[in-house]
Amino acid sequence: EIVMTQSPATLSVSLGETATLSCRASQSISDLAWYQKKPGQPPRLLIYGASTRATGLPARFSGGGSGTDFTLTISSLQSEDSAIYYCQPYNTWPPALTFGGGTKVEIK
Amino acid sequence: QEQLVQSGAEVRKPGDSVKMSCEASGYTFTNYYIHWVRQAPGQGLEWVGTINPGGGSKFFAPKLQVRVTMTRDTSTNTVHMGLNSLKSEDTAVYYCARGGRNAQWSDYMDVWGKGTTLTVSS
Numbered sequence: 001e002i003v004m005t006q007s008p009a010t011l012s013v014s015l016g017e018t019a020t021l022s023c024r025a026s027q028s029i030s031d032l033a034w035y036q037k038k039p040g041q042p043p044r045l046l047i048y049g050a051s052t053r054a055t056g057l058p059a060r061f062s063g064g065g066s067g068t069d070f071t072l073t074i075s076s077l078q079s080e081d082s083a084i085y086y087c088q089p090y091n092t093w094p095p096a097l098t099f100g101g102g103t104k105v106e107i108k
Numbered sequence: 109q110e111q112l113v114q115s116g117a118e119v120r121k122p123g124d125s126v127k128m129s130c131e132a133s134g135y136t137f138t139n140y141y142i143h144w145v146r147q148a149p150g151q152g153l154e155w156v157g158t159i160n161p162g163g164g165s166k167f168f169a170p171k172l173q174v175r176v177t178m179t180r181d182t183s184t185n186t187v188h189m190g191l192n193s194l195k196s197e198d199t200a201v202y203y204c205a206r207g208g209r210n211a212q213w214s215d216y217m218d219v220w221g222k223g224t225t226l227t228v229s230s
Contacts (some may be wrong), residue, residue: 003138033216042203043145043153043229069199086153088216095167095213097143097155 002026002089004100012108013077021103023087026068031091036104038083039092043083046085074105082107110134112142112204112221119227128224130204137185138162141207143217144178144189146200155171156202158213159187167213194228201225 003026023032034047045054047063050070060075074081076093087100115129130142144156157168159178166178177190191198202224205217 031216035217037147037153042223043205043217044220045208045216045218048208048218080171084152088153090214090216091212092214095158096169097145097158097214099145099153099155102152 001096002029002092002098004087004089004098006085006100006103008103009101010104010106012106013075014108015079017077019074019081021085021107022072023065023070023072023100025070025089027066029089029092031071031089032063032065033071033088033090034063035086035088036081036083037086039088043086066095077105077107079107080095081105110206112219113207114202114204114221117225117227119229120194121230122194122196124194124226124228125190126194127188127190128202128226130187130189130221132185132206133159134189135206138182139210140182141213142187142212142217143205143207143215144202145205145217148197148200151200154200155169156189158207159188160211160213161185163212184227190205191226194226196228199226199228224225 005024007022032050035043051063084102113131143158159166163178204221206219207215208218
């Protein structure tokens with residue numbers, strides 16, 4: 001089973017600043033998705049293919065990385081970006097899906 | 109537009125069974141796998157299992173595979189997920205989500221239902 005480790009657990013960032021979230025895989029993976037989760041709402045796909053933005057996602061969200069180390073960057077942080085962010089590898093075998101433990105982004 | 113509509117909240121006692129549904133619309137139901145993901149209170153996201161609405165094949169999380177069932181009804185574009193021998197630890201919001209690519213088991217999820225809250229309590 002691929003284990004995904006996200007860091008930091010909590011990130012406090014001022015409005016307008018940049019948040020950088022990390023996701024590390026226990027073994028090399030070929031693809032990664034990022035989701036945003038707010039209380040009372042379903043997860044929202046942000047990024048797939050490690051760096052491709054989902055339809056309608058603002059350009060201030062960007063994803064990068066390969067192999068075992070991936071990042072999600074949120075620039076010009078806005079109040080509505082306060083949420084928990086999860087990473088998820090895919091194109092894995094066996095196809096048991098896993099999620100990272102999440103990073104909570106708070107507005108400082 | 110593509111959407112998944114889930115059934116309403118459920119309350120069960122330990123040892124009971126539950127069945128919840130996820131109705132798809134706005135796309136070809138049989139072309140995209142449906143994944144179930146749950147989130148217990150204060151916890152992260154946990155994958156439950158996946159079903160291929162086209163052929164009906166399934167793949168479950170190892171810790172749940174003896175207790176979970178999934179079926180699909182192509183006449184109503186609906187997937188059903190059942191969980192038996194319920195425990196308090198099964199208390200969670202259960203989401204169904206569509207795989208983002210045509211007929212891929214291990215996939216990202218691009219369309220999500222609003223979730224079904226399951227409470228297991230004596």
